[in-house]
Amino acid sequence: MNDQGTTQNVLGRRLKEEREYRGFSQEEIASHLGVPRSAISLIESGSRRVSAEELSRLAKLYQTTMESLAGHDQEAFQPEAVRLLARAATELSATDRDEVLRFAQFLRSRKTK
Numbered sequence: 001m002n003d004q005g006t007t008q009n010v011l012g013r014r015l016k017e018e019r020e021y022r023g024f025s026q027e028e029i030a031s032h033l034g035v036p037r038s039a040i041s042l043i044e045s046g047s048r049r050v051s052a053e054e055l056s057r058l059a060k061l062y063q064t065t066m067e068s069l070a071g072h073d074q075e076a077f078q079p080e081a082v083r084l085l086a087r088a089a090t091e092l093s094a095t096d097r098d099e100v101l102r103f104a105q106f107l108r109s110r111k112t113k
Helices: 003-022 026-033 037-044 052-061 066-070 080-090 094-112
Strands: none
Touching: 003 037, 003 052, 003 066, 026 037, 026 052, 052 066
């Protein structure tokens, strides 16, 4: 597979992950973009290209950046468990996030001793 196909597959996978994480159906995303539902399926499988305008609209809807969706930012290089932890933490209260951070710092300090 060429680099173009690989890039489309990565983008399609990331778009599917974001859609599912946010709880949207393919039909809802298709309606948001003004395309048939089958187009979303093709995008997510890497069989259809995404225009810059579509990618921008999806990034806004998913509350992320186009770079993140395309895999061109630091988040893309983090282990999946770290990304899942970060996503879960966004749904916590500020107090609970502070507690999770303190616990992570405790674990890190324990490892260095």
